[in-house]
Amino acid sequence: MYGDGTSYLLSVVVLLLGFGVMLLFLRWTFSSGKSLVQRRPRQGGENEYGLLVPVASPPTMIEGEQLRLRLDASQIRAKLVQTTDGPRLMVFENDAKMARTVLAAPPPPPSANL
Structure with missing residues (x-):
């Protein structure tokens, strides 16, 4: 009387395909780590x-x-960085001992070539 049910089955398949396409689009839209826009730096x-x-x-x-x-x-x-604890002068761990030695020495006098 109303057909053999293929139209009902076809409408369910089309609805599921549409839902699947929408899920893929939303996953692509809200995925992280692949944006071309740089994230804001944070302290x-x-x-x-x-x-x-x-x-x-x-x-x-x-x-x-x-x-x-x-x-x-x-x-x-x-590198001089502004941390949540205030400004910090940062170096690589291998250079830390030498950097502390340089910073502990008195600063050189200003040059007289003005």
Whole structure:
């Protein structure tokens, strides 16, 4: 009288396929880690910087930059970061001992070539 049920079966299959396509689209849309847009940097504690270890805790970023430039003059790679604990001068663990030695020495006098 109303057919053999193939139209009902076909409508269920089309509905399930549509739902599956929608799920794949939503999974692709909200997946993490594959975005072309860079994430906003966030501040972390001084122990959250991977291979970098803190060697100095300057009171201000300006004094921290001066210390970083002293390390740079000694050819020690350093990064000044603003952590949740305040500014920190970070170096690689292999360079930490040398960096502390350089920072413990008195700063060189300013040059007279002005």
